[in-house]
Amino acid sequence: PNLVDHPLLSAILRSRGISTTEEATRFLTPSRGTLADARLLPDAEDAAQRLRDAIADGRRIVVFGDYDVDGLTSTAMLVRVLRRLGAAPIPLIPHRIRDGYGLTARAVDRILAEQPDLVVTVDCGSSSPIELQTLLDHGIDAIVIDHHHYSGALPDGVAFISPRRPDNAYPFADLAAVGVTYMLIRLLLGDDDAQMYLPYVALGSVADVVSLRGENRILVARGISKLRRWLLPGIIALCANAGVPQADLSSWHIGFTIGPRINAAGRIDDPTLALDLLLADDETTATPLAAQLNALNEHRRSETTRVLREAEEQLRASGWRPTDPAIVVAGEGWSNGIVGLVASRLVDQYYRPTIVLERDGEIVRGSARSVPGVDIVDAISASQDLLDRFGGHAAAAGLSMRYEVLGKFTDELNATVLDLCRGRLPEREIVIDAETIANDLDLGTVDLLQRLEPFGAGNEEPRILVRGVGHRSARASNDGRHLLLHVTDDRNRSHKAVFFNAGDRLAELTNTPKIDIVTRIRRDTWNGRDNLELHLEDFRPAT
Incomplete structure (x- = not known):
């Protein structure tokens, strides 16, 4: 039986593990969902009371956040709330080049210069026990709000709010830092008043690519509505x-x-x-x-x-082969702010865990990105004796090391990734959510699929199989990277289609009048007109 009023939507919901009409209703109406008790997060009540006491006593408060969207929205949200409660918080954000990532020694110097009584770190701090101890040694109280994996305990006296703690009782552990910060704000303001800050949560959660299932789906759906x-x-x-x-x-x-x-x-x-x-x-x-x-x-x-x-x-010159388990490249003049984006592009292109590093003299530092099934922090930590610093989560991490050990690190990373994959190289899999017919490719189907919003990690735009479509006007993009074509249905309607990073597959369409496609279906608005646009994930000769 269908879970909802449309068979295509029902098929997609089932592909996402939803098996009852009650679950389907909750999934399709996330704004009606309820959040767990914020007090279940370790140290959350303690942190809220420390902030109340600091405000009542007129103490100086520094809010120190990361420089990405998650950290920036966490910082801005908490600063606004503290101002509303009567404090005059001092926001500080590290400079990626001058200060480095997270709560570094240089960041501690900046904090000490502000002479605070209390420091709150957001989206960082869980991997900085030495720096936190320095703050405590100067008589400064400390609260850490983070969601990253961490190893080792933080100093006694630090209020540490994290769903990653082994003693965490909060039932949803995949919050972004802005989501964890929002839980503290719920305790400071109450649920009703806290909701006005949900747009910050939506921005930070989506940009940080956390899973949009469970409570994140509730937070982001409500946040986008308000946004x-x-x-x-x-x-x-x-x-x-x-x-x-x-x-x-x-x-x-x-x-x-x-x-x-x-x-x-x-x-x-x-x-x-x-x-x-x-x-x-x-x-x-x-x-x-x-x-x-x-x-x-x-x-x-x-x-x-x-x-x-x-x-x-550099990859081509180094003799890298598709049979290699991982990619590591390093170059001078590669801004540390860009290398993470490049790593993501290389993962998309080659489907291998990838590390892209900027070389600055004898030091290399940069970012890692991974594929599903390979926890990049686990992969990197196997060689932690070679690293100066590292941290992150399963899909993304940052690291630095001496250039002289880069070759050894690369060899060890390849071996570790192969071990984590149990001897089998990562393979790209396309999970098809449902199948429909070519004549159903229209804007009405786009409207139907929008009921599954918000899309993102854990709830991606559906991939739809459509068999036996025609095609015309196929060509490669000007740079040769992408495949552009028009897809036609039985009524000879034509829809614009693009297959990214598939320009080299143009020849496969020659003498193949009908193809099966796996595609995402989107609305393209141009000059006030709405048209259907297909984003192909794969194709084959029609079966």
């Missing part, structure tokens, strides 16, 4: 600059349009620009900041293209 009506000057200016109607914002826009602009400041310039935008209270302040972020994002895109090209040239 579309949010009167925050920074978001209004950012949407206007990006050419995105705020009322139409979706998780896709956060992930690919708004999020990258917020991230661009930390990747290319000073992340404080993005924080200032998120904290701006008027259009006069917000508009030029949004324009700056837009320009930085354009520069980020061109730099990403350059470094990707150089990384691929």
Whole structure:
């Protein structure tokens, strides 16, 4: 029996492990869901009381956050809440180049210069016991709010709120840092008043690519609904600059349009620009900041293209083979703010755990990205004796080491990845959610699939199998990377289609008039007109 009123939607829900009408209703109406008791997070009540006491006593509070969207939204949200409660918090964001990632010794110096009585770290701190002890030794109270994997205990006296702690009783452990911060805000303000800050949670959670299942789905769905009506000057200016109607914002826009602009400041310039935008209270302040972020994002895109090209040239020159379990490349002039993006592109292209590093003299530092089934932190930590610093989670991590050990590290990483894969190289799998007929490829189907929003990690846009479609006008894109074509149905309707990174498959369409396709189905709006656009994941001769 169908779970809902449409067989295609029912098939997709079943493919996502949903087996009852009650589960389907909850999944399709996430805004009605309920959150667990925030007090179940370890140290959450203690941290809330420390903040209340600090505010009552007029103590100086520093909020120290990471430079990515998750850290920036966590910082901005907590700063606004503390101001509302009567505090005058001092926000600090590390500079990626000058300070490095997280709570480093240099970051501690910046914090000490502010002479705080209490420091709250957000989206960092769980891997910094030495730096936290330094703060305690100076008589500074410390609260850590984080969601990253960590090893070893933090100093006694630190309130450590994390769903990753072994003593965590909160039933949902996959929160972004902004989600963990929101749980603290629930305790400070109460559930009803806390909800006005959910747009920050939506921005940070989607941009950090956490799983949009469970409580994250509830938080992001509610947050996007509010985000579309949010009167925050920074978001209004950012949407206007990006050419995105705020009322139409979706998780896709956060992930690919708004999020990258917020991230661009930390990747290319000073992340404080993005924080200032998120904290701006008027259009006069917000508009030029949004324009700056837009320009930085354009520069980020061109730099990403350059470094990707150089990384691929290095791969070819090094003799890397598709049978190698992992990819490690390093280069001078590869900005530390770009290497993570390049690593993601290489993972998409080659489907291997990938590390891209910037060489700065005798030190290399950069980012790792992985494929499903290979925990990149586990892979890296097997060689931790070679590393100066590392940290992250299953899909992404940061690390640094001396250049002289890079060759040995690469050899060990290849061996470790092969062990983690039990001797079998990672293979790309396309999970098909459902099948439909070509004549059902229309905007009505797009509207139907939008009931599954918000899309993201753990709830990706459905991949649909369509058999026996025709095609015409197939060609490679100007740079040869992508395959462009039109797909036709039995009524001779034609739909624009693109298959990214498949320009080399153009010849397969020759003398193959009918093909089966696996595709995502999207709406393309241009000059006020809506059209269907297909994003192909694979094709084969029609069976």
